[in-house]
Amino acid sequence: MVVPKVSKRATSVPSFKVMDVLQRANELQSEGKDVIHCEVGQPESGAPKTVAAAAGESLSVRNVMGYTDAFGLIPLREKISQHYINKYKDIQADSVDTKKIVVTTGSSGAFLLVFTACFDVGDTVAVASSGYPCYRNISGALGVEIANVKINSEFKLTAKELKTEIEYRRENNIKKINGLILSSPSNPTGAMLTPEELKGLCELCDEEGIQFLSDEIYHGISYGKEEATALQYSSNAIIINSFSKYYSMSGWRLGWMIIPDHLVEPINSLQQNMFINAPTISQTAALKCWDSETIEELETHVEKYRKSRSIILEELSHIPDIKSENIAPADGGFYIYIDLGQENIAPGFGSVAMCKALLEEEYVAITPGIDFEDPAGDLGDRRFRISYAGGVETAKEGLKRFRRFWPTWIERVKNAK
Ligand SMILES: Cc1ncc(COP(=O)(O)O)c(C=O)c1O
Structure with missing residues (x-):
């Protein structure tokens, strides 16, 4: 054989x-x-009691477990949209239009979609070192190269570190960086960018044509510092989040993204072909995530x-x-x-x-x-x-x-x- x-x-x-x-x-x-x-x-x-109960109830409803739209249930996308308006300063309603919100199979599913949508084989994505290992490993699996950018003495990657890397590459004729993926708060460091630092990174990425993927999965779990979303500072940034951490639903395999207009069509096709949709039972139950209880x-x-x-x-x-x-x-x-x-x-x-x-x-x-x-x-x-x-x-x-x-x-x- x-x-x-x-x-x-x-x-x-x-x-x-x-x-x-x-x-x-x-x-x-x-x-x-x-x-x-x-x-x-x-x-x-x-998972929260309300969510678990909703999942149980939904199982008894005929046909509830069919496919949903590729981007997910509209009521869930409406709740996600409202969450941004309620939680963060200066969010324009059109930046969280439900047509730009994609419910994904965890944030891991989102990574696969955006890496495929934004980068070609041989492109380069910058990651923080220290940083979440799957960014590096998923890139490798898709033929995307990695630029490891060292974090500073405060355990952060800011515009200063990214700029140094960009200039080093320019001076040494090394391929340009096409993307940046970063989590704040960070896994593993826990370090959080200040709103100004996040703004600085967004501006640098916009100037340089770098696709910023802002992994905001640990939002909601912070200890006194202000949480900012890249959505506040750039209409090009892709926002990635998940129900796995703050919402305590890691096994439910549910996350979401907010994507710029030009990626709506390509990501719709990719989601249809790769996943069809995120798990319907999880989407249905997650509607309870923002109830006061x-x-x-x-x-x-x-x-x-x-x-x-x-x-x-x-x-x-x-x-x-x-x-x-x-x-x-x-x-x-x-x-x-x-x-x-x-x-x-x-x-x-x-x-x-x-x-x-x-x-x-x-x-x-x-x-x-x-x-x-x-x-x-x-x-x-x-x-x-x-x-x-x-x-x-x-x-x-x-x-x-x-x-x-x-x-x-x-x-x-x-x-x-
Ligand atoms: C920074 C970061 N992003 C993404 C993930 C993946 O989360 P999930 O696919 O469960 O949403 C994790 C999991 O530990 C993480 O730490």
Whole structure:
């Protein structure tokens, strides 16, 4: 028997390392170990009660589970449109016209649509390093090249860093950047662009003809800083969002995009052909997402994240080896990203080995930076991410064990130097 080939594109896509950590954590758990999950970025809370009830009810209605329009149910798009008008300053009604709102199969489905609609094989998309790994991996699968742009000392990619990259490429005759994809609040850093910084990026992208894809999936989960959407500053930007994080509906595979006029037709055709539509049951239930009862419930989750975040930051402040400036700002989302610094690593004793040892010895799962960093650099083995999506008790216990583990670990690092 001859086994048919696997495409070069598919074999070139690396695995998502956090899933490898999760797999080992689950193995240990099945052996009866008391594993603390601080690796995955999904809310421990289920979907809002109103949403779950609506899904149940809709199952009993005949025919409700047929296809919808490619762009999704009109009432849901109307609610999304209204959400922008209610939440953000200076949103013009025509910028959130329902004809420009696309309900997608999670934001991951949106990435596939926009990457296909906006970029050709061989085009270049800029990503922040540190940044969400799937941007890089999806680009690779579609033959789109990546320009890794280093974040600044505040753990952000701003217009300044992007401009430096653009100029470097210009001076060195390197292909121009065609797109930028960025999440604010960021996964993994939690850093959030200020409205001025976001405006600066939008303006630079507009000047340079760069398609800006603004991943706003962590909006709603922030701790005092103003959330701004790229929609406020550019009519070319594509806004990507999801029900997976704030709305606590990760498995419902539902997200949305707001796209510029010139992309409506191409994305309509792509969605029809690739997905037909986002899951109808999820769309139907998501109509409840902005009910006051739902928002009340969702805000209790944000309070829990806020509590977990301060527990972790407080515990980390008691580890003098970890400098406060090496902890990313954690303005939003549910991650704390830490740079161990060159002084706290040794050959074979970087963050990858540390995360492994922590899991094997203390049964605490956290994620090394390799998923999030430029694979050509060495920061992936210096940085790591703690997720606090798993609840207050998880954060407490995880950090208690981490603090118990740290002195034994740093001793090993010193011996290896
Ligand atoms: C920054 C960012 N964007 C997108 C996603 C994908 O989310 P989904 O496809 O569930 O909407 C994630 C998931 O962790 C993420 O962290």
